[in-house]
Amino acid sequence: MTEPVLHGYFRSTASYRVRIALNLKGVAYADAFHHLLKGEQRAPDYLMLNPQGFVPTLEVDGTVLTQSLAICEYLDETIAGHKLLPDDPLRRAGVRAAALLIACDIHPIQNLKVLQRLRGLGLNKEQVTDWARQVIDEGLEAFDRLIAGEEGPYCFGDQVTLADIFLVPQLGNARRFGVELRWPRLLAVEQACLALDAFSRAAPQNQPDAE
Template identity: 85%
Template sequence: MTDPVLHGYFRSTASYRVRIVLNLKGVAYADAFHHLRKGEQRAPAYLALNPQGLLPALEIDGAVLTQSLAICEYLDETVAGPALLPVDPIRRAKVRAAAQAIACDIHPIQNLKILDRLRGLGLNDDQVNGWAAQVIDEGLDAFDRLIAGEEGPFCFGDQVTLADICLVAQLVNARRFGVDLRWPRLVAVEQACLALDAFSKATPQNQPDAE
């Protein structure tokens, strides 16, 4: 059986999430890189795999999967290893909500397509970056309050969950846009995660296509 193929880009936040999960689950995979700033994700060959022209996509088990959270949950459901979602339905819903608060509400605002459209509306780079930074700041502040009652080194206790995976990837974006990381709890979670090989090996700077 051939290894899965991850279509990604070192700086893609969503690709970073999937790399972490592949590592946590011990899944060997091959990389196929698509340079976002060069528009390679819009090449016909890639659009045939993912009509959205977004990264990542994962070729696995005879299928092509898209959307990072869907990919992560598929891996969680089909590959042995640490579970990314709690068994308890309420806890499970809370983890999913925290993950989606980042993946659905914060992260999309930094998508190149969105930022380019803002520039097309006449905003200069400082205005575009400032707007993105404000969205990240407000979103992370809400995320910090969502997990305020939780103990443990990770977002929801002693075990890594989908929420941690989304948070760590998003903090890379936060720094890129100059956001002041004024949340000690979030920074502590990031440090606990990056102490794990699965996270550290998945960081953008450790990818073969890193610039």
């Protein structure tokens, strides 16, 4: 693999996921930044790469990959080392379900594009924030219950999986929206993950484009 280029934004939780995965896999990469609040993701040259105008996008070996879950699974399937998904099919399905809970049922309903549309429909700032807070709260409550029978220190035992890669950025986003983090198990997972170099280097505040 030639050095990939990761198109992202420091505060994007989806970009954060891919940064963690790249770090866990030991892949060096170049950054290309797109400031979402300034609309840089809608620039014509970027839309040629990613027609959705979302981040992240990963350019690798002449191919363009989009969607953080697909990118993480590609990395897991093509690069040896740390496994992001268990070998056992049932365990693998469980990890995927946890990751998808965040990727499909929390994040899309409270992402920037949705919140902007809510404002366009006449909701004020407080109402939009309340919307996002409720979506995140309900989703994290379900996530907590989903992994309740699993031992730590991570979501599914003693190895970081896709579930952890998706959970940690979402917890950061929850704080931004003022969600009460009332789940000791999730906070313990976060603490264990953030002690790892792969997570700390990927954190939003440690990115070159951080404001």
